[in-house]
Amino acid sequence: MSGSSDNLHIAILSSPGVGHLIPVQLLAERLVTKHNVKTTILAVTTSSSPLESRLLKLPTEEGLVETVELPLGDISRLMNPSIQVATTLCMMLREALPLIRSAIASMDRKPDALIVDLFGTEALPIALEYKLPKYVYVPSNAWYTALTVYCPVLDGEIKGQYVDEQDCLKIPGCKPVRPLDVVDPMLNRDDQQYVEYLRRGKEYTLFDGILLNSWEDLESKSLEAFRENEALRSVMTNPVYPIGPLTRTIEPNVLENGFMAWLDKQPNQSVLFVSFGSGGVLSTEQMTELAWGLEMSQQQFIWVVRSPTCGRVDDAFFTRDYGSEWSPSFLPPGFLTRTQNIGVLVPLWGQQVKILNHPSIGGFLSHCGWNSTLESIVSGVPMIAWPLYAEQKLNAAMLTEELGVALRPEDLPTRKVVGREEIEKLVRKLIQGEDGKVMRDKVKRLKISATSALSELSGSSYKSMCQILSNISNKRSARMMK
Template sequence: MDNTQLHVAIVSSPGMGHLIPVLVLGNRLATNHNIKITILAITTTSSSSEIKFLKQSNEKKTIEIIPIPSVDISHLIDSTTKVITQLRLLVREALPGIRSGIASMNHRPDALIVDIFGTQMLSIAEEFNIPKYVFHTSTAWLLAVFIYQQVIDQEIQGEHVDLKQPLEIPGCKALQPDDVMDPMMDRNDQQYHEYLKLTMEYTCFDGILINTWKDLEGETIKALRSNEKLQPGLKVPLPIYPIGPLRRTFEITERDEVIQWLDKQNYESILFVSFGSGGALSSQQMIELAWGLELSQQKFVWVVRPPSDGDLDNAYLNSNGNDTRVMSEYLPEGFLTRTKDMGLVVPMWAKQVEILSHSSVGGFMSHCGWNSTIESLTNGVPMIAWPLYAEQKMNAAMLTEEIGVAVRPDISPTKKLVKREEIQGMVRILMDTKEGKSIREKAKKLKISAENALSEGGSSYNSMCELVKDIRTR
C-alpha cells in the first residue's frame, strides 16, 4: 500500500460559519490521518474577527493557512442583493486568488475540498487535474434537497412561496412549505438562480462529505446513496461520506467571567441564549425575548448583539461588532437591574463551546445554524429552536419533529413576532417540566451516539477512512 503523505487543499468561503467547520475538518485529517493540509480562507473586508481566528487556529502549526485577500464586490451589488448572491459573488471574484494559491504550492494537492459556496472552483480543480470534493457543512436532508433541486425547479410551477403542499423528496422527510429556504422562494431574484447553479455544481464533484452521522440521519443517508429517483441524470451515484459530527475542541486556559459564574450554578439549571455570529433580532423581538426570559424565572446566559430592524442578509454579512450602542439602549428599562441575580448578559460574543460543555447548562436557545446545533447535540444539550435564515428552518423542523431534542415557536420568528408569553412557556417547558426532561434524555443519548460515530471503528471514522482511500487511489 502507498504510504506517502497525502496533501489536501481545503477552501473556506467567507464568514465564521464556513471557516470553523473547514478548520475542524483540516485538523481532523491532519491529526487522525497524517495528511498535509493547506487551507485557503477567503476573507471579507468587514471582518477582522476572521483573521484573528485564523491566527489563533494556526498556533500549533498542524496545518498551513493561506488567507485569500478580500475582494470588493460593491460594484456588483445593491441594497437588495441577497446573502447567497453576495457569497457567490465574493467567491467568484476570489477565484484568481485561489488559483494563484494552488499554482504556487511546491507540491500540487492530491485533492481539493471546497465548502458549500466553493463549488465554483470546479474549473480550477479540472485545470490542475485534482480530484474534487464538496464538504457539505449542514444536514444530509439539506443535501437531498440540493441534489433534487433540479427536478423541483422543473416540476413545480409558479413560486415556492405560494406552495400549499409539502415538497416530496424521494426517500426523505417531506419539506413543509413554511420550512422552505428563502433562496428557493423567488424565481425572479438572482439569489434563486445562484442557488440553482450551486446545487447543479454539487453533482459534478467526485464525492460529498457531510457533517452528520449515520445514527442521526440514517434513512436520509441511505436514500442519498441508493435512491435512483433522488439522483436523476447521474450515471453513477455520488459517493457520500458522512464524517460528522465535527466540532471545535477547546482547552480551558483561563476561566473567564462567564465560566466562573457558571461554576457557581446548579447542575443543568442555565439556559444559554445565543443566535450566532451573524444572528440579529428586531428591536421589538429583543424586548419580547428579554421579558420572556425574565418572566420564566429561569436562570440564563444571554449573548446580546444590537438589534437589526433592517434586512437579515445585511445583518449576517456585516456582523463586524462596530455597533457602539450600549445594551441599556435596546433592552427593556430596568431589565439588567431586575435580572442581575438571575442571569448574565454578555455583549456581542462568548465562548460557546466551553459554555455548552459546562455541567450547569441545561438548554440552548439557538438560531439552529448547523455549527451551533452540532455543538449543542455533542454536549447533550436540548434546544429551543429559533431559526433566522438559510436552512435553519429545516434544521429546526428536524430537531423538533424528527429527532425530538428541541421545542420551537408555533410560528417561525421570521414570519411573526414571538410574544413574551410564548417565550416564557418554551423556556419553562425545556428547563422545568417532565416533557423537558424527556427531551434532555434524548439529547444525552445523541451525545453518546456522536462519540461512538467518531471513535475508531465508528461509522464516521470509517467513512473518513473511505474518503482517504478514495483520494489515494485516484
C-alpha cells in the first residue's frame, strides 16, 4: 500500500449507463481496497435503467466508497430519435453540471482530486474552479485513446467521410485501421456526435493525465507511443497511466434454472458462450441465422437471448419444457427441441463473470465491449468478435489484428447479416480447430500477465496508480503550505 495515498479523498464522476458505472465502481473499489483512499462516486443517473439502479444499491467496500446519485430531472427536451447516443450523453453531462458543482460544494471534506469518465470532460471548469488535480478515466484501451486524441489531426488531413477512404487510417502506436472499424462518431462527419467526439479528444489533453483500463503487457507498443511517438506527443504531452485490468468478480444477478449444473456436465473448453451485453440487440434475420449457425456447428453453447424487437423475452418462453415444439418467432421452428442436448438459453442476462470462469467454456461470441473483453481475457477465453456499436469495431480490430485472440466475420455484422454457414465455421474453428487452440494459448498468457500487472509487489498497473496518488498527495501538500 502506498503510504502517500493515506487519507486522500477522490471524487469520480460517472456518466449515465451500466457500461460506464461498472468501471467507475471498479476503480473506486480498487482505490479503497489497495490504496486506502476515500472515494466518492458522483453518479449521473436517469430513470431508464433498472440494472443501473441495482448496481447503485450494491454494498460498498469498507464504508470508504460513498455514492452520490445525481438524478437528472425531466430531460425529454434533450431526447430526439435522430440524436445519437454519444451526443445525448454529452448533453446529459452538460445538464448535470449544476448538480455536480452542488454535490462537491456540499461535501464536508472537499476532494483532493477529480476523476471523470470518458464523457465527463464537461466537468473540466468545475475542477478548475476548485483547483483540483484532474484526470480522465477512459475505461477502454490505448488504441481507442490514441484515436480519440489524434482525431483532430485526422480531421485536418482527411477530406470527406472517413469511411470512403481507400487506404487504412494510420494512428500513432496502432496498426493501420480499416475506415469501417473506426468508432461510431467518425462514421458520419456531418453528425453532431462527430463534433462532440472531436471536442472530447481535445479536452482529454487538458487534464493532468489519462487513466486506462489496460496494462503494459497488453498494449506495450501503443503505450510506448504515448511516451515517445512525436506525432502523438504533438497533440498530448500529459501522461497516460495503464491501471488495469479492473474487472468484476461478482455481479448483481443470480444465475437460475440449473444452467450452471448443465455447464458442470460439459467437457472442459467445449462450450461457446454467446452474449451481446446489456445493450446488444440483433435483427430478427440475424437472430435466425445465428440460431441456425449454432445448431449446424453441433458445438455446445449457452446463449443469453434478447428479443430482436425490444431486448425483452416472453417469460413463457423460459417456463416451457425444452422438449416442446413451440418456440418464439425470432428463433427457427423446433430450435429448442433440436438443440436441447447441446445448448441452453438464458433469458436477458446471465452471470457473465461466473460463466466465463467455468472450466467448460472454450470461447466467447461477444460484442467486444471493453468490459466484456477484459472479463474474457482475464478468464483465459478466446473470442469471436461481433461488434455492434460505439468503439466495439476498433476493439475487434485490436483483438484480431494485434493480439490474435479473436476471430471475426468477413463483413461487419453492422453492415451485413452474417450467414449461418460462416457462423458454423467460426464456431467450429474456435472450439475445435487449431487456430482456436493457438488463440487459447495466447489468451491464457495474457491472463497471467493481467494478474501480474495488478500485483502489489512489482505490478506495472499498481505502480501507475501509486504514481497518480503520489502526484495528488504532493499537490495537496503544496496547497496546504500556501
